[in-house]
Amino acid sequence: MSVADLKNIFLPPDAFRLPDGYTLEMVAAPPLVQHPVHMCFDEGGTLYVTNSSGDSRKAPAQLKTPSHRVLRLVDRDRDGVFDYSSVFADELPFPEGILVHKVAAYVGAPPHIWKFTVTDGDDVADERVSWFNGGSIGACYNDMHGPYLAPDEYFTGAREAFRSSPCNSEKDSGTEEE
Numbered sequence: 001m002s003v004a005d006l007k008n009i010f011l012p013p014d015a016f017r018l019p020d021g022y023t024l025e026m027v028a029a030p031p032l033v034q035h036p037v038h039m040c041f042d043e044g045g046t047l048y049v050t051n052s053s054g055d056s057r058k059a060p061a062q063l064k065t066p067s068h069r070v071l072r073l074v075d076r077d078r079d080g081v082f083d084y085s086s087v088f089a090d091e092l093p094f095p096e097g098i099l100v101h102k103v104a105a106y107v108g109a110p111p112h113i114w115k116f117t118v119t120d121g122d123d124v125a126d127e128r129v130s131w132f133n134g135g136s137i138g139a140c141y142n143d144m145h146g147p148y149l150a151p152d153e154y155f156t157g158a159r160e161a162f163r164s165s166p167c168n169s170e171k172d173s174g175t176e177e178e
């Protein structure tokens with residue numbers, strides 16, 4: 001499936017509500033990105049996308065063999081549609097947010113927010129630091145989302161503020177591996 005193929009997908013008229021004068025257009029699709037979770041642009045227009053591997057095991061099992069990644073999408077011909085994708089960072093637990101700020105990408109992949117930087121100019125993260133450790137991790141992926149940049153330039157995020165059943169049940173306590 002390509003971006004052109006996606007133009008034929010029907011959405012109900014009220015699926016998206018846009019202000020007058022705005023349009024909604026598909027700018028990336030498979031094979032550039034398969035399972036996008038979250039995205040953030042850098043100052044140059046490059047799009048960083050947290051991409052799920054499709055692994056749906058409980059979080060504790062995924063921590064043992066992390067398989068998710070961050071993709072870097074570029075619109076090389078400047079036509080408004082991304083045409084190039086590369087792996088920026090890999091072997092992540094399930095990524096629940098990304099913020100590209102200044103020279104780093106911050107990825108919420110519980111229980112950490114990882115800080116990724118490129119030091120050798122190849123557009124692949126070669127430094128990976130646990131910038132924040134959230135401590136615990138649950139089974140429903142409602143642990144930590146973000147980070148986000150607030151208007152006051154502080155980093156913010158959300159962490160299981162409204163956790164309720166079925167995620168609180170013993171059955172979904174995060175101890176099962178499948």
